[in-house]
Amino acid sequence: MVTLTIDGREVQAEEGTTILEAARESNIYIPTLCYHEEVTPYGACRLCLVEVARNGREKLVASCLYEVAEGLRVKTNSERIASNRKMIMELLLARCPNNKAIQDLARQLGVEKTSFKLEDKQCILCALCVRVCQEVVGVSAISLVNRGVDRQMATPFYEPSDVCIGCGACAYVCPTGAIGFEDVGDTRYIHWPNNKMEFKLRKCKTCGNYWAPEKQLDYIIKKANLSPDAFDNCPDCRD
Numbered sequence: 275m276v277t278l279t280i281d282g283r284e285v286q287a288e289e290g291t292t293i294l295e296a297a298r299e300s301n302i303y304i305p306t307l308c309y310h311e312e313v314t315p316y317g318a319c320r321l322c323l324v325e326v327a328r329n330g331r332e333k334l335v336a337s338c339l340y341e342v343a344e345g346l347r348v349k350t351n352s353e354r355i356a357s358n359r360k361m362i363m364e365l366l367l368a369r370c371p372n373n374k375a376i377q378d379l380a381r382q383l384g385v386e387k388t389s390f391k392l393e394d395k396q397c398i399l400c401a402l403c404v405r406v407c408q409e410v411v412g413v414s415a416i417s418l419v420n421r422g423v424d425r426q427m428a429t430p431f432y433e434p435s436d437v438c439i440g441c442g443a444c445a446y447v448c449p450t451g452a453i454g455f456e457d458v459g460d461t462r463y464i465h466w467p468n469n470k471m472e473f474k475l476r477k478c479k480t481c482g483n484y485w486a487p488e489k490q491l492d493y494i495i496k497k498a499n500l501s502p503d504a505f506d507n508c509p510d511c512r513d
């Protein structure tokens with residue numbers, strides 16, 4: 275364990291954990307958009323900026339990436355942090371001026387308007403969807419493609435992905451709701467910012483409800499070496 279101070283409070287944290295994790299353990303709020311505890315931190319949104327001081331030097335770092343250390347002094351809410359965070363939030367608001375999640379967070383951080391050029395995007399390129407698909411689901415159906423202003427989240431070649439199983443984890447984890455997800459009758463629809471796919475849902479042999487994508491169930495059966503009839507019934511009708 276190491277001992278550090280966050281906003282003047284002495285905090286103990288396990289070596290190898292990040293400042294963000296240590297702060298959350300101690301109920302100290304740091305805003306984030308691209309962080310999720312189930313996947314590798316990526317440092318995309320920069321909202322989690324904090325100020326660290328060590329050996330007399332102070333600098334701004336992304337708390338989701340920066341590891342705790344003995345004697346580290348961390349500030350989560352100095353004037354310098356607040357003004358940097360506001361500028362980052364203004365940039366996000368300019369990119370996604372009509373996105374409710376971004377508008378709400380901007381308001382919470384005291385940003386009502388932006389002085390940057392307005393776009394009309396919903397995706398902030400945080401790559402949470404990409405990381406969850408790769409690290410949690412294990413299929414890598416989507417990725418961030420292109421560079422600079424053309425950077426986008428997409429399936430390979432913007433075509434329907436062969437490997438996507440329609441689980442919807444990308445939509446679930448997206449902080450801005452940029453990925454649409456809907457089950458209608460026997461079909462699941464997933465709408466990414468640049469393309470969409472449809473998935474046939476399996477019908478429960480007992481109650482007749484459509485409950486999960488065929489591709490997702492086949493994937494689990496194969497991965498876990500289950501019997502082919504393991505998912506003939508939905509969870510409600512299984513004994």
Ligand code: SF4
Nearest residue numbers: 397398400401403448
């Ligand atoms: S679609 Fe959502 S989760 Fe994926 S990169 Fe964009 S904002 Fe992040």
Ligand code: FES
Nearest residue numbers: 317319320322338
């Ligand atoms: S949460 Fe740390 S950079 Fe986004």
